[in-house]
Amino acid sequence: xxxxxxxxxxxxxxxxxxxxxxxxxxxxxxxxxxxxxxxxxxxxxxxxxxxxxxxxxxxxxxxxxxxxxxxxxxxxxxxxxxxxxxxxxxxxxxxxxxxxxxxxxxxxxxxxxxxxxxxxxxxxxxxxxxxxxxxxxxxxxxxxxxxxxxxxxxxxxxxxxxxxxxxxxxxxxxxxxxxxxxxxxxxxxxxxxxxxxxxxxxxxxxxxxxxxxxxxxxxxxxxxxxxxxxxxxxxxxxxxxxxxxxxxxxxxxxxxxxxxxxxxxxxxxxxxxxxxxxxxxxxxxxxxxxxxxxxxxxxxxxxxxxxxxxxxxxxxxxxxxxxxxxxxxxxxxxxxxxxxxxxxxxxxxxxxxxxxxxxxxxxxxxxxxxxxxxxxxxxxxxxxxxxxxxxxxxxxxxxxxxxxxxxxxxxxxxxxxxxxxx
Numbered sequence: 001x002x003x004x005x006x007x008x009x010x011x012x013x014x015x016x017x018x019x020x021x022x023x024x025x026x027x028x029x030x031x032x033x034x035x036x037x038x039x040x041x042x043x044x045x046x047x048x049x050x051x052x053x054x055x056x057x058x059x060x061x062x063x064x065x066x067x068x069x070x071x072x073x074x075x076x077x078x079x080x081x082x083x084x085x086x087x088x089x090x091x092x093x094x095x096x097x098x099x100x101x102x103x104x105x106x107x108x109x110x111x112x113x114x115x116x117x118x119x120x121x122x123x124x125x126x127x128x129x130x131x132x133x134x135x136x137x138x139x140x141x142x143x144x145x146x147x148x149x150x151x152x153x154x155x156x157x158x159x160x161x162x163x164x165x166x167x168x169x170x171x172x173x174x175x176x177x178x179x180x181x182x183x184x185x186x187x188x189x190x191x192x193x194x195x196x197x198x199x200x201x202x203x204x205x206x207x208x209x210x211x212x213x214x215x216x217x218x219x220x221x222x223x224x225x226x227x228x229x230x231x232x233x234x235x236x237x238x239x240x241x242x243x244x245x246x247x248x249x250x251x252x253x254x255x256x257x258x259x260x261x262x263x264x265x266x267x268x269x270x271x272x273x274x275x276x277x278x279x280x281x282x283x284x285x286x287x288x289x290x291x292x293x294x295x296x297x298x299x300x301x302x303x304x305x306x307x308x309x310x311x312x313x314x315x316x317x318x319x320x321x322x323x324x325x326x327x328x329x330x331x332x333x334x335x336x337x338x339x340x341x342x343x344x345x346x347x348x349x350x351x352x353x354x355x356x357x358x359x360x361x362x363x364x365x366x367x368x369x370x371x372x373x374x375x376x377x378x379x380x381x382x383x384x385x386x387x388x389x390x391x392x393x394x395x396x397x398x399x400x401x402x403x404x405x406x407x408x409x410x411x412x413x414x415x416x417x418x419x420x421x422x
Contacts, residue, residue: 004325004328006319006325006328006329006332007328009312009315009332010328010331010332010335012308013308013312013332013335013336013339014335016305016308016309016339017335017338017339017342019305020305020339020342020343020346021342023342023346024342024345024346024349027346027349027350027353029201030199030200030201031349031353033200033201034200034201034259034260035161035200035204035257035258035259035260036259036260036261037157037158037161037172037259037260037261037263037264038261038262038263038264039151039153039263039264041157041160041161041264042157042160042161042164043079043153043156043157043160044080044081044155044156044157044159044160044163045160046081051082052080052081052082053082053138053139053140053159054082054083054084054137054138054139054140055080055082055083055084055138055139055140055141055142055155055159055219056083056084056086056135056136056137056138056140056141056142056222057075057083057084057085057086057142057144057155058086058088058129058132058133058136058141058142058143058144059071059072059075059085059086059087059088059144059145059146060088060090060124060125060128060129060132060143060145060146061087061088061089061090061092061096061100061146062090062091062092062096062124062125062128063092063093063094063096064092064096064146064147065092065094065095065096065099067146067147068087068096068099068100068103068146069099069102069103070149071144071145071146071147071148071149071150072085072087072100072103072110073103074148074149074150074151074152075144075150076103076107076109076110077150077152078150078152078153078154078155078156079152079153079155079156080155080156080159083109083138083142083155084109084110084111084136084137084138085103085107085109085110085111086110086111086112086113086132086135086136087100087103087104087110087111087112087113088112088113088115088128088129088131088132089112089113089114089115090115090118090124090125090127090128091115091116091117091118091124097112097114100112111135113131113132113134113135115127115128115131118392121235121236122235122236123235123236123237123238123240123394124389124392125215125231125240126231126232126234126235126236126237126240127231127235129143129230129231130230130231130232130235133230133231136222138222139221139222139223140159140219140220140221140222141218141219141220141221141222141225142155142217142218142219142220143215143217143218143220143241144216144217144218145215145216145217145267147216147267147268147269148174148216148217148265148266148267149265149266149267150264150265151263151264151265153264154172154261154264154265155219157264158170158172158217158219158261159219161257161259162219162257165255165257166255167254167255167256167257168220168221168224168248168252168254168255168256169213169218169219169220169221169224169225169244169245169248169249169254169255169256169257170218170219170220170256170257170258170259171212171213171214171215171216171217171218171219171241171245171256171257171258171259172214172216172217172258172259172260172261172264172265173195173214173258173259173260173261174214174216174217174261174262174265174266174267175261175262175263175265175266175267175355176188176191176266176267176268176269176354176355176356177266177267177268178268178356178360179268179271180271180272182272182273182276183268183270183271183276184356184357184360184363185360185363185366185367185370186273186276186367186370186371187269187270187276187356188350188351188354188356188360188361188367189351189364189367189368189371190276190280190371190374191354192350192351192354193284193298193371194283194284194287195354197287197288198210198212198242198287200258200260203245203256203258204256204257204258206255209250211242211245211246211248211249211250211256212241212242212245212256212258213241213242213244213245213256213258214241214258215239215240215241216265216267217261217265218241218244220244220248224248224252224254225244225248227252228244228247228248228251228252229247231244233247234247237286238282238283238285238286238387238389238394239283239286239287242286242287243286260353262355273370276370276374277370277373277374277377278377278388278389279389280374281374281375281377281378281381282381282387282389284298284374284375284378285378285381285382285387288378290381290382291382292378292379292382292383295375295376295378295379295382296375296379298371298375299372299375299376302368302372306343306368308336308339309336309339309340309343310340310365312332312333312335312336312339313333313336313337313340315332315336316329316330316332316333316336317329317333319332320333344361344364347361347364348361
């Protein structure tokens with residue numbers, strides 16, 4: 001056992017080097033076992049004599065004037081043989097409704113639904129999708145976000161994969177388009193944190209009790225969706241996608257799969273730092289079941305495994321400068337430099353997995369500080385039960401399966417006022 005302070009630092013650094021070396025091995029296994037859908041993947045092929053299953057594509061939009069037409073254009077260009085597009089204008093205060101009507105006027109496959117309210121006990125998205133289902137006529141449902149963009153073969157590839165794997169629900173992890181400085185700094189790390197919470201090799205394993213789906217792109221068998229109770233069953237969840245996946249996989253025992261899909265689907269989630277902090281805090285809050293301990297651990301983990309890499313080289317150089325235990329100090333310096341190399345290369349590999357540039361990993365120390373601020377917002381949400389998102393403030397309570405909105409109205413799907421343009 002070491003009998004000096006410096007000796008203990010050498011032991012700690014040796015342990016941390018081994019941890020990061022193991023992480024290299026672990027992410028290699030994750031990359032190898034994670035499904036990818038790309039332009040080389042099989043497309044849907046109709047069976048002769050059988051009509052292809054119709055797909056209803058539901059596109060909820062809250063103040064998405066800049067996105068709705070582009071996203072709808074991509075969806076209408078899909079090569080799949082039979083589908084409709086339902087745009088739900090969810091209480092927008094900009095020109096979303098008018099943009100949606102123009103899309104519908106130009107293509108008979110588009111229906112538009114305008115919502116004017118949100119009942120208590122519902123999040124905006126879950127209510128919008130529940131109302132949109134009243135217009136859906138397809139045997140399969142595709143839920144997409146307005147900030148996504150789609151290759152013309154995306155739906156065909158996704159449907160072929162679902163049928164080949166006999167999956168009741170499949171979702172995609174799109175390429176994250178990072179076009180501004182703060183997006184490049186922070187977005188890749190946020191995606192990595194979520195993926196570490198829901199490792200693809202576990203969420204895709206039938207034997208695993210972990211379920212996940214990405215609400216930016218979910219394709220689901222309608223009969224399965226309706227058996228779960230649909231979005232009404234997860235009306236109070238801010239990550240309704242994950243909770244819906246749990247219903248399908250854990251309660252109904254049906255297969256749920258997620259694939260990485262950078263060539264056929266992309267998204268630009270949050271354009272500025274403020275919306276990144278607010279948006280990711282909301283996601284983590286519900287994904288971690290509104291558990292303050294999980295958020296605290298996310299703050300503590302980098303302090304244990306990452307921060308020593310920045311400090312130890314200077315500690316070693318300090319000991320060497322004063323000629324104290326120079327051999328141990330030299331060993332500590334070498335280990336700390338190896339710690340930095342292993343850590344940076346692991347992070348760079350993860351960034352590339354998220355389709356970010358490897359050099360963006362150089363901003364990792366800054367993104368770590370931003371992430372800590374996001375985790376503090378999660379802790380605040382856990383303690384106060386208050387979440388603000390897209391101009392709406394929700395009050396929540398703790399409870400089974402992550403709690404619920406504090407004033408739930410257990411209304412049916414026909415609650416509220418709306419008007420439809422078909």
